[in-house]
Amino acid sequence: MWWGGGSWSMDGAVPAAVVESLRQDIHGERVISARRCDYCTGTFSIEAPVLYEVARYSDVDYFTDTLGIPETWIPDAARCTACTRTTIEPATEGVEELLIRIGVTETRGLLRLDASELEIIEYSPSSTGYEAPPVQLNVLLDTGDPGAIRWQRLKHVYGMDAAPPEVRAALDQLLARVADPPELG
Numbered sequence: 483m484w485w486g487g488g489s490w491s492m493d494g495a496v497p498a499a500v501v502e503s504l505r506q507d508i509h510g511e512r513v514i515s516a517r518r519c520d521y522c523t524g525t526f527s528i529e530a531p532v533l534y535e536v537a538r539y540s541d542v543d544y545f546t547d548t549l550g551i552p553e554t555w556i557p558d559a560a561r562c563t564a565c566t567r568t569t570i571e572p573a574t575e576g577v578e579e580l581l582i583r584i585g586v587t588e589t590r591g592l593l594r595l596d597a598s599e600l601e602i603i604e605y606s607p608s609s610t611g612y613e614a615p616p617v618q619l620n621v622l623l624d625t626g627d628p629g630a631i632r633w634q635r636l637k638h639v640y641g642m643d644a645a646p647p648e649v650r651a652a653l654d655q656l657l658a659r660v661a662d663p664p665e666l667g
């Protein structure tokens with residue numbers, strides 16, 4: 483369902499305040515100009531709205547406090563047509579996640595998100611999902627990628643044919659420290 487200019491309706495799945503905060507936080511936000519899909523080596527076109535995973539780290543204190551991650555919506559990963567999904571799976575507890583399609587505009591070679599074209603596909607509140615993986619802070623600092631504590635991203639890394647054995651081993655260690663981990667394989 484598409485909407486613009488603040489008039490929208492849905493079946494109540496996504497609170498209006500969430501959509502409003504999303505609009506305010508990400509409208510005009512710069513994204514990588516390479517148009518690179520975060521899940522494969524492909525690229526995405528901006529002729530139509532782009533599939534994005536956006537996240538708000540609302541309830542992962544060690545994360546937001548220690549790393550200074552703002553509690554605002556952050557564009558986390560873009561998906562090209564070949565990597566299209568309609569669900570957030572597995573979701574991560576403590577992180578609000580949205581799967582959206584959003585306009586992307588280009589001005590003088592810079593890409594920015596345009597929330598006047600916005601479709602919410604799926605919403606996962608911070609209260610749902612699997613317990614956040616206990617990713618070590620130094621790993622997060624090294625990667626500089628907040629998405630590293632999202633199970634959806636880790637599942638992708640785990641499932642990559644080219645994933646180095648040491649990466650898979652590190653993820654196995656993570657999984658072993660979670661009481662009820664999602665199925666990644």
Ligand SMILES: [Zn+2]
Pocket residue numbers: 519520521522523524525561562563564565
């Ligand atoms: Zn892709």
